Amino acid sequence: MAAVSIDRVHKSYGSVGVLHGVSLEIDDGEFVVLVGPSGCGKSTLLRMIAGLEAINAGDIRIGDRVVNNVAPKDRDIAMVFQNYALYPHMSVSSNMGFSMELRRFAKSMIDSAVGRAAATLGLGELLQRRPRELSGGQRQRVAMGRAIVRQPQVFLFDEPLSNLDAKLRVQMRTEIKALHQELKTTAVYVTHDQVEAMTMADRIVVMHGGIMQQVGPPLEVYDRPANKFVAGFIGSPAMNFFDGVVAANGAGRYVAMGGDVRLPIPDNSRAEVGRRVTYGVRPESIRIDADDAGSVPASVEVIEPTGLSTLVYSKVADALVCTFTMERPDLERGQPIRLAPDLARVHVFDADSGERL
């Protein structure tokens, strides 16, 4: 096991920049998730750690060793690919033992290592099968088995669950996390699915446009997004945003939207009067409440019951607002309601830079 250090790493393909000076310290045994929309550079960064992409500038260290010019096979890493990349002409056990076979381990050692990994992953019955005789979830497990057999310094996961159906994805997510808690090997995990990032990570790295937007524990990223991009990307259903200008009256500052709607902002916000801002509030931080003094008028558009909860979409001025409630409110389309944002959970971002104020 080893720490991974990424120091001011740049990557470009010709004139197209992909990563613009990314720095990140990953502790020994940590599970770090790189998350972002497609094209944000997260996979490129992972492939640079793996040695599958050259580094244009900066350094990557695994343990104490700078690995910029070290071949993938000498980095002591293991990688799980999105489409598994199992060798189709080899049995499950040969797939899993391939790396040890190449390193000329004794047959008995390979067999016992494969046996142990297979037992951990519940693959014991399948060892003689070919990959094409396995289901998607089983293939995924074999790919993970291939990674853990060798006990590498670092695990790299490149969107390993994207090819699975929704139910299996949730199950495998739990399995990977449990596996990490058992093995305690440093892991770097790339995904575009923010739910995977939230549920699995010790720390989340949110990336966008080749730049790290925010690094932190999942709940910190969720509760205090550093900018509007992170706020909108993390969380499902997504945060509501309103554009307006900060104004003040006797009761305090508020954001004035069109249609004379006034959204109250917390006292500790750095948003000064006159600044154009984006006002953000998560669906679960809005109450449907007629009595609150800071509430704003809205009219119900769509009601989506999920059983567990209810999503209420309503119109405030021209903006569509999503509200999340664990109750089952008795509402119908067109009904006028009043929405009250939870002041402690309101986020104000600069309208131009998107930075948190």
Next chain:
Amino acid sequence: MAAPEPAPARQRRLLSAILEPYLYISPALIIIGLVMFVPLIVGLSYAYREIQLLNPFSGGFVGLANFAQLYGDTRFWRALSNTAWWTFASVSLQFFFGLGLALLLNKSFPGKRLIQAVVFLPWAVPTFLSGLTWAWLFNPVVGPLPHWMSAIGLMDEPVNILSIPSVALWGPIIANVWWGIPFFAITLLAALQSIPNELHEAAAIDGATTWQRFVKVTLPFLAPMIAITVLLRTIWISNFADLIVVMTGGGPADSTQIVASYIFTQAYRRLDFGYASAVATALLALLLLYAVIVLRMRRSLLRAM
């Protein structure tokens, strides 16, 4: 429960159910039968008759006489061993050069599209034209090859290898290799490109060297394609007399005669269609036997995938 049908009606229904699919495919079957099987059977039937165009009284049924003559024909046995050589040398050289070319073309480099187009050019050259060109290239009067070979010491003096019985077969083999490399390059390149890149990356991370990746990932992936192309080309080349007929005409002294060109010589030079057909029957039987063996091999290869 309905009353049981009378037996004749049920039988009639069963019969029409069996015949119906054949009715639908009968137009295709009839056409294939007319253009393929009828000429084939007529051609093979000549092997049991005496048909010499120069002898107006020939044409009678002679049983296995043509085959008996074939058995004692030293020129046929020599042609057969030449065929084995010609096919083995041509296919293996075409294959190795084609595979090498495909591996090179599978990398990306500037000007790749142009190189790719140029590489595939020989395939587009008519065989008669390439045969003539190579015959001239080997000819010391007009071609440079003998002079080059004597300059680097492969020959004592610039002579035409096509006129030396011991090595003459190499002339058409070289022309054939040149002409056939693109076929292997195209098909193997297509197969190479169907190998997902992640497999190479996974192997690289697993610790495979370039050579190990080639042997343990690339080759097993290519194996079914290699088997089918080698099978096709073997049959094709062992039947392929164009270059030999154009370049040497089977000579000197039948030293470059393969079975296919021997058939051609018997039929169109000596105008003995009966005997030519007997030789052709023997060749057909050998190739069918070969095809059955290789198809079996391919099936077991595919099962191993």
